[in-house]
Every structure is written in C-alpha cells, then in structure tokens.
Amino acid sequence: MRFIVLVKASPDSEAGVMPSTELLTEMGRFNEELVKAGVLLAGEGLHPSSKGARVRCEGKKRTVIDGPFTETKELLAGFWLLQVKSKEEAIEWIKRSPFQEGEIEIRQVFEATDFGEAMTPELLAQEDRLRADSAAKAGR
Amino acid sequence: MRFMMLMIPHGYESAAPGTVPDDVERVGSMMAFNESLQKAGVLIGCEGLHPPSMGARVSFPGGKPKVVDGPFAEVKEVLGGYWLIDVTSRAEAIEWASRCPGGENEVIEIRQVQELEDFSPAVQDVASEFTSMQQTLKK
Numbered sequence: 352m353r354f355i356v357l358v359k360a361s362p363d364s365e366a367g368v369m370p371s372t373e374l375l376t377e378m379g380r381f382n383e384e385l386v387k388a389g390v391l392l393a394g395e396g397l398h399p400s401s402k403g404a405r406v407r408c409e410g411k412k413r414t415v416i417d418g419p420f421t422e423t424k425e426l427l428a429g430f431w432l433l434q435v436k437s438k439e440e441a442i443e444w445i446k447r448s449p450f451q452e453g454e455i456e457i458r459q460v461f462e463a464t465d466f467g468e469a470m471t472p473e474l475l476a477q478e479d480r481l482r483a484d485s486a487a488k489a490g491r
Numbered sequence: 492m493r494f495m496m497l498m499i500p501h502g503y504e505s506a507a508p509g510t511v512p513d514d515v516e517r518v519g520s521m522m523a524f525n526e527s528l529q530k531a532g533v534l535i536g537c538e539g540l541h542p543p544s545m546g547a548r549v550s551f552p553g554g555k556p557k558v559v560d561g562p563f564a565e566v567k568e569v570l571g572g573y574w575l576i577d578v579t580s581r582a583e584a585i586e587w588a589s590r591c592p593g594g595e596n597e598v599i600e601i602r603q604v605q606e607l608e609d610f611s612p613a614v615q616d617v618a619s620e621f622t623s624m625q626q627t628l629k630k
Contacts, residue, residue: 355538376617396605404600405599406593413589423567425567432538442549445549451554454549465541466512468515469513469515471515485529485535
C-alpha cells in the first residue's frame with residue numbers, strides 16, 4: 352500500500368523561512384532511515400504559496416488566482432510518498448519523524464485496481480504506459 | 492522547473508470511506524489529460540488519494556505525537572490528488588492546469604517544487620544528501 356504524508360504549511364514556511372541546520376540534519380537522518388528501510392518512494396518540498404497560483408474550474412471557464420492563499424489553513428509545504436504494509440506503519444514512521452510542531456496528514460494513494468469497473472482494460476493499459484514513461488522521465 | 496498541480500475537490504472532505512471515482516466518462520477524460528501531459532514530456536508523476544475519512548493526522552503537542560483519525564470535521568479543503576510536472580515556467584504550469592477537465596467544484600493549486608539550488612549555501616550543505624537519496628530512489 353502506498354501512503355502520502357502531507358506536511359502542512361506553517362507561518363514560517365509560508366514566509367520562506369528555512370528550517371534550522373539542526374532540524375535539517377535530523378530530517379536528513381530520518382530520510383536516510385526511510386530509504387534504508389526501503390519505504391521512501393519520493394519526497395519534495397514546495398515553495399511558499401505566494402509564488403503559486405490557483406485555477407478554478409467552472410464549466411469551460413477557468414479563473415486564475417495568484418497566491419498567497421491566506422484564507423486557507425490547509426496549505427501544503429511538502430510531502431513524502433511511502434510504500435508500507437498498513438496505515439499504522441505509515442503513522443509509526445511519522446511518530447518517529449523529527450517534527451516538534453505542526454500537523455501531518457496521512458492519506459492512502461489510489462491504485463488502478465481500486466477503481467473497479469470505471470477503469471476499463473483500455474484505461475488500465477494507458478495507465479501502465481503512463482507510469483512506465485513517467486518513471487523513465489523521473490530517472491532521467 | 493518542477494511544479495505540483497494540487498487537485499482540491501470541494502466536497503471530498505466529507506466523502507465516505509471507500510469512495511472511488513466511478514464515472515467512466517470522467518475517469519476517461521482525466522486519463523486523456525494525463526496522456527496529453529505524458530505525450531508533451533512534462534509528466535513526472537500523478538496520484539489520486541483515498542478520502543480523508545480513511546486517513547489520519549499526526550500533530551505534536553508538547554513535542555509528542557498525537558494521532559487523530561479522519562474525517563477531519565473542521566477542514567474545508569482537502570487534497571484529492573496531484574500531478575508532478577516539469578515545465579519551463581509558472582505560466583506553462585497554469586496553462587496545463589487550465590486544460591484539465593476539472594469539475595465545477597474543483598480548484599487546482601500550482602506550487603513550485605524546491606530544488607537544492609533554491610537554498611542558501613549553508614542549507615545546501617546539510618540538504619545535499621537528499622538529492623543523492625532522490626537519485627537512488629529514481630534508479
């Protein structure tokens with residue numbers, strides 16, 4: 352099972368303040384543990400929402416709104432993608448993370464087989480091609 | 492430049508456990524959009540997420556982890572899925588998001604991914620191993 356670990360933005364991350372060298376060192380150690388255990392598939396940090404944008408969909412109409420998005424408490428600062436056996440295992444990993452504050456959300460990732468009949472054999476084949484190509488691109 | 496396109500479907504915050512996209516036409520048009528990203532050579536990855544009612548949140552009051560199971564009653568916006576793309580500008584990322592066959596209730600947030608060179612030299616020193624770790628992951 353794959354889980355995504357969503358790290359929420361804080362006033363500091365939104366202001367572009369970088370974590371201390373100490374926290375970065377601990378985070379590096381934690382990432383290394385994840386890699387050694389073979390559970391880490393990907394991980395990225397995001398620039399503050401002030402550099403971002405939102406696209407609102409209304410029928411065919413698209414409205415672009417520039418960041419920052421101060422009205423939401425649910426902004427993302429980064430994520431890990433983990434391959435584990437259960438939600439509990441994902442939670443266990445996060446309990447061991449060097450975070451001292453903030454909130455982290457754990458969500459299971461859809462696999463093609465979760466879609467049932469909506470995922471036709473043609474769509475499944477397309478999905479496989481997509482994953483193979485994307486993996487090649489990511490490794491480039 | 493790498494960007495995340497974060498799909499925020501309003502209403503998904505209260506979706507029941509086990510909810511999956513079941514509209515064949517909609518899944519099909521989303522797959523066609525994914526394929527257009529792939530054909531243009533910009534797609535690095537994309538995933539959909541099970542509803543928050545099946546998830547959990549970990550916070551750290553007083554430095555100790557506290558686990559709360561979903562759904563998260565107070566939350567108005569949740570992530571439904573994302574794309575990770577490699578494009579030449581923020582405008583190009585917005586252009587791609589605008590082409591997504593999104594529904595009335597959907598918003599796509601575009602956020603640039605941090606690269607090592609975005610950090611100060613001191614931070615780069617400490618974080619440099621992460622890049623080599625990512626290279627390992629990609630192999």
